[in-house]
Amino acid sequence: MFVQLIELNAPRFRIVNVKLPKAAPSEQEIVPVLVDARDGLPLRLAMRWVMRSRRMAVGEKTLADDLRAASLLYAFAEDELGLNLDETFAEGRRLNASELERLIEYLRAGKGGMRGIRALSTTGQIVANAERFLRWLAKPLDRGGKTFVSPQDIVLYHEQLNHSFADLRAFRSRGQRKDPLSAEQDLALAALISPLKRSNGRYEAPLRFPDSCPWHPLTRLRNWIGYLLARELGLRRGETGKVRIDDVRDVDGPCIAVRRRPHDPEDIRTSGSRPKVKTVERELPISQVLAMAIRQYSHTLLRDGGRRGCSTPYLLVTADGSPISGSSLDAVWRAINNVLKLDLSWHVLRHTWAEETADDLLEEHSGQLDSSEVVLGIIRELGGWAPGSSTPLIYIRNALKKRGNAYLRKRNSKFDRELLHG
Numbered sequence: 001m002f003v004q005l006i007e008l009n010a011p012r013f014r015i016v017n018v019k020l021p022k023a024a025p026s027e028q029e030i031v032p033v034l035v036d037a038r039d040g041l042p043l044r045l046a047m048r049w050v051m052r053s054r055r056m057a058v059g060e061k062t063l064a065d066d067l068r069a070a071s072l073l074y075a076f077a078e079d080e081l082g083l084n085l086d087e088t089f090a091e092g093r094r095l096n097a098s099e100l101e102r103l104i105e106y107l108r109a110g111k112g113g114m115r116g117i118r119a120l121s122t123t124g125q126i127v128a129n130a131e132r133f134l135r136w137l138a139k140p141l142d143r144g145g146k147t148f149v150s151p152q153d154i155v156l157y158h159e160q161l162n163h164s165f166a167d168l169r170a171f172r173s174r175g176q177r178k179d180p181l182s183a184e185q186d187l188a189l190a191a192l193i194s195p196l197k198r199s200n201g202r203y204e205a206p207l208r209f210p211d212s213c214p215w216h217p218l219t220r221l222r223n224w225i226g227y228l229l230a231r232e233l234g235l236r237r238g239e240t241g242k243v244r245i246d247d248v249r250d251v252d253g254p255c256i257a258v259r260r261r262p263h264d265p266e267d268i269r270t271s272g273s274r275p276k277v278k279t280v281e282r283e284l285p286i287s288q289v290l291a292m293a294i295r296q297y298s299h300t301l302l303r304d305g306g307r308r309g310c311s312t313p314y315l316l317v318t319a320d321g322s323p324i325s326g327s328s329l330d331a332v333w334r335a336i337n338n339v340l341k342l343d344l345s346w347h348v349l350r351h352t353w354a355e356e357t358a359d360d361l362l363e364e365h366s367g368q369l370d371s372s373e374v375v376l377g378i379i380r381e382l383g384g385w386a387p388g389s390s391t392p393l394i395y396i397r398n399a400l401k402k403r404g405n406a407y408l409r410k411r412n413s414k415f416d417r418e419l420l421h422g
Contacts, residue, residue, distance in 0.1 A: 003230065003348075008329060010178070011073060012037055012038060012071075012074075012078075013034055013035065013036060013037055013067070013071040013074060013075070014034075014035050015032045015033070015034055015035075015067050015190045016029050016032070016033055016035055016065055017031070017032055017033075018030065018031055018032075018033050020401065028184060030052070030060075031050060031055050031060075031063070032048065032050065032060060032064050032067055032250075033046075033047050033050065033067075034046040034050075034067045034071055034074075035072055039109070041072075043074060043085075043086060044086045044087060045085065045086050045090060045137065045143060046067060046071075046074070046133075047167060047383045048143055048144060049070070049133060049137075049143070050063060050066075050067070052142065052144075053136055053142065054066055056180065056260065057386065058274040059238075059277075059398075061276075065125075065129055066129050066132065066133065068126075068129070069126050069127075069130040069132075069133065070129075070130070070133045072106075072107060072112040072126060073103075073114070073130055073133060073134070074131065074372065075111070075131050076102075076103055076107075076111075076112060076311035077089075078175065079106070079111065079112070079202030080099075080102055080103075080106060081099065087136050089143075089195075090144075090145060090146040090391075091145075091147065092145060093142060094134075094138055094157055096136070096158060097164065100160070100161070100164040100165075101164070102147045103130075104123075104127070104164070104165070104168065104398060107123050107126055107127065107130075108123050110118075112167040120168070123168055124169055127168045127169060128165075128169055129286070131161050131162075131165050131281045132361075134161055135158055135161060138154055138157050138158070139154060139186065139308065169359070178343070178345065178347060178348050178351060179351070180348065180351040180352035180354075180355050180356075180392060181344075181348060181349075181350075181352045183232075185340070185342060189336070189340065189344070191198050192212070192213065192336065192340065193214075193215065193220075193223070193224055193227060193336065194209075194215070194224070195207040195208055195209050195210075195224070196208050196210055198224065198227055198241070201332055203289065204306070205292070206291060206296055207221060207224075207292070207296055209221070209224075209279060214335035214336060214338070214339050215306065215330070215332075215335055215336075216307035217317065218303065219332075221293065221297050221300070221305055221306065221307065221310065222297060222307075222316050222317070222324075223307070223332050224293060225290065225293050225294060225297055225315070225316065226316055226329070226332060226346075227287075227349070228238050228290045228293065229243065229256070229290070230346050230349035230350060230353070231257070231349045231353060232286065232290060232353070232354065233284050233353070233382075234289055234350050234353035234354055234357070234382065234383050235258065235346075235350070236346065236347070236350060236384070237275060237326065237329050237330075237345075237346035237347065238275035238276040238277055238291055238326070239258050239275070239277050239384070239413075240269075240275070240316070240329065241275030241314070241324055241326060241329050241344065242259075242261070242275050242276065242277050242314070242317060242322070243256060243258070243314070243315045243316070244259075244313045244314050244315060245298065245313055245314075245315055247259060247315070248291075248294055248315070249283075251283065252285075253285055253287055254285070254286050254287075254288065254291035255283055255285045256282055256283070256284055256286050256288070257281070257282075257283045257284075258281055258282050258283070258284065258384060259277065259278060259281050260277045260281055261277070266312065266313055266354065267314070267323060268313075268322065269322075269323055269325050269326075270325075271323035273326045273327055274325070275324075275325075275326050275329065277384075280383070280384040280385065280386060282381065283386055284382065288302070294315070297315075302310065302317070302319075302321050307321070309321065310322075316329075329346065330345070330346075333345055333346075350383075351395075353383075354392065355381065355394040355395045355398050355399055356376060357379060357383075357395070358379060358392070358395040358396045358399040359399040359402065359403070360396070361374075361378055361379065362375055362396070362403070372396060375396055376392055376396060379396070380392050380393040383401070392409075403420070
């Protein structure tokens with residue numbers, strides 16, 4: 001068994017990466033497991049949480065963050081309650097309101113680790129992860145318990161957790177959301193990086209790029225394919241880097257499968273630079289233009305800017321035939337940003353795709369009583385968000401806001417005409 005230790009703040013506990021038995025010759029999975037550093041044994045409920053609930057829903061970094069928060073709950077149970085969390089919570093114990101307050105004080109004071117007082121933003125993030133574990137612990141059927149807890153009791157406990165942690169959750173640090181491309185920026189980007197077209201507006205075949213394209217000639221086709229995956233399909237950066245040749249299929253037309261492959265043995269990239277598929281798998285139709293670009297890229301020799309001759313199954317590759325790393329994917333935008341004087345990234349393209357898709361779907365489903373719910377469900381499916389995710393609502397609200405502003409501008413113009421010509 002392969003085990004790699006990862007340093008953790010709490011000295012009593014460690015996270016180890018454990019290689020699971022192969023499910024098939026082409027599959028290999030490594031999952032983080034929380035162990036007691038004093039005896040080297042895994043913590044039972046934390047391991048069940050990972051294996052039964054979290055491992056297929058989130059990436060390895062998120063799993064590690066989850067387990068760091070779980071380790072603090074184990075430390076709190078020992079230090080403040082004098083309990084073994086695995087033994088007592090397996091029997092159905094839950095934290096009461098007073099104990100939840102003590103937990104908050106424990107985390108805020110920096111206990112359970114080697115650091116001093118934690119910042120409110122740090123504590124807020126820990127609390128969010130710890131709350132997720134506590135919610136799971138309250139469900140005996142999920143954690144393998146034998147006791148019966150009524151659904152009403154679980155709902156009440158969840159409400160208690162929500163109330164206890166509400167103030168700290170508000171301090172969770174969040175990055176500044178980048179705005180999507182404006183219509184002018186979208187056109188300028190496409191004009192800068194797209195292949196040459198004939199007089200009738202169709203792309204030349206084989207695809208050729210203008211000298212004005214700021215990418216290196218040998219990376220232009222590869223980078224443009226990545227751009228199309230993000231702009232046409234809304235793929236995340238990690239999903240773009242994880243697409244394999246065998247994910248490009250023909251199911252009622254060309255399509256691409258977005259698949260989760262935890263620690264694929266053929267993915268030779270280091271953990272820090274390895275792109276990751278974040279949440280939900282899906283299969284998405286692609287345009288004939290993107291299909292044509294992938295065919296040309298696949299049949300062009302590596303030395304000429306294609307991928308023919310490389311051994312990796314991953315679609316986008318570097319000059320030596322290795323799968324493209326996360327840092328190389330980020331570097332794609334440096335030359336573009338220097339020319340356009342923007343701060344573009346893969347997620348900017350995803351935002352642009354999502355708001356455009358929300359607006360188009362609202363138009364297509366206008367008149368239906370539950371149009372927003374229908375649009376929300378479709379965007380979740382297409383964008384790979386979890387079934388309960390509220391993130392797509394942001395794009396729906398923005399699309400509705402744009403429609404509302406357009407209506408007001410049109411309405412205001414009527415008053416302007418009356419003022420000017422009255």
